[in-house]
Amino acid sequence: MAVLTEEQTMLRDAARSWAQESSPVTVLRKLRDDKTSGGFKRETWKEMADMGWAGIVIPEEYGGVGMGYQTLGLVLEETGRTLTSSALVSTALCAATVLVLGGTEQQKQQWLTKIASGDAIGALAIDESHHHDPLQVQVEAKRDGEGWKLSGRKRFVLDGGLADFFIVSAKTAAGITLFLTPANASGVSKQALSMADGRGMADVAFDNVVVTTSDVIGQIDQGLKVLEPTLDCARAGLAAEMLGSATQAFETTLEYFKVRTQFGKLIGTFQALQHRAGKMFVDLELGRSCVEAALKALDEKSPDASVLVSLAKARMSETFHLVSNEMVQMHGGIGMTDAHDAGLFMKRARVAEATFGSAGFHRDRYARAMGF
Template structure:
């Protein structure tokens, strides 16, 4: 287990950093917000990301993927956090494709994965049903009816759910958890878009007697929860990587401000109290880098401690991202809460990202349970 990137991964990270800084800076997210963009992301930017191979990075070569691994994808996602880049990368590639790879039939894999690699198909995971993360015991049901299933229920906070081509719906079957891949335009599906405070998008999705073929079930009732748990852990780790990138950028912008802002005739960065607080942030970031790299490597190595590392990474980055964005606003003073400064975008992203796939309370409890406490 090496907690450093190899030469290919470093090159990939540098390429991503250059592309995102040029093409998708924070100003691009601001523009999407101000225009109330219908998709919530720029399709031209997404296509460029696809051409760089990001959509196919973790897909098997047999389905037009690169099979480059999650250490590589994590490096890209970390850089996307620095610019708060909005795209379907997380919902489609990290969550959606993982479920298909882990549990899909040969027909499902050959149908959907090449389209994901080509950037012509987007997915959204319809999971949450309550205000807080609860990844099991669903109220949404799928009842067998001949060769079909009938889905009824409502899903909340479906990331990119308003624009996805297909939805992967977590349901309660008679004997377990069912994951169905469903065309988002199927009769009986109602989607209501929500603009989140971080300028991203989610949707409430209602299923009213939605009829789907039995062939749309991914895996079976006995496998469903395990497949879902794996995808969520991959998602938690990749989200932690994004949060690490965003927190790092926020910290660097804050340190730069401390070096240039004058107060009482001196740079405020010379104040010992602020130096100590900046040192605290630096230490927390360095520790977080190791946690995220370890978790990403655990995915590629299929390690048994992956669930523990996923909760460790998500809980830690929840706390660190919140700490750094809070400190950044305070150290910038009054201008820190103005819309013209980008710092506020990072703070708002931290508040949303913290809640996705479990907040710190959820993951501390889960980590303790996984460790036998």
């Protein structure tokens, strides 16, 4: 387990307390049943911003606190325990990182300050199919005078239904370029999607959306230089959230072992279940080590960061999948019902596994990086 500073410990404890008191799993149930919520309430996002969470990776000169990805990972782990749905990943992590790495001074002043204050939600619009593949880009930016016109469609944009602005990857003359466009720009339309886990995504269409040089993030034709490190930060942060969710699922299952009786004995005394619980514990500890190493590497700008990130995301995708399955099975019949939380953890595992690359995607990426 990582050694935390006093500030990090206080922030983690505050996040745990807030999540348990203000955002228990029952809140997710209500959001899931409210098909118009978009996945979370803006009031929740504003509350998080007031606690400083929205600006954890944003420099102080733009209203943030500049505490880095390890610190944001601590918050995401705690909110993951209660399956809290918010803009932390889409905005505090993805959108903020893109702007910090490649935004112009004007873009930073306009949008980073709004993110830090909770007055804006940003969304990364990069995927165009059911599978995560940021290199496969068909959305095109055609030259139009001094600017461009964006045309095409992005799929499964995280928090896209509530976004105030999009960061869009598009084909340009000699590569991929990132553009920032307001969600209310002429030609932008979105179709809200409610995912299996109750989170909100959206398909976003761009019909000759006008963008200019001032909307470019990074360099023209070189958007991957900003996008790839941003996605690594997103994957590591999501892995931290998955770690929190999987840990809570495991702890809930252990508590059930201590109260459920079968054949006149507590089921926790059955050796077969003890072995399965032992495997889950080991996998969770391995996952924690991978996640902490990835977040640390990102903060230190280590050349091994991308490899460690794929290791963490692959490990946590597999571990959360296993633990959520075992949670349902070990709870027996009640675990199959919607009245119990087990199903919510399983559904969250399935969606989180596919977001920003599945375990298979990251195993392949890791293997290529290691020269296999």
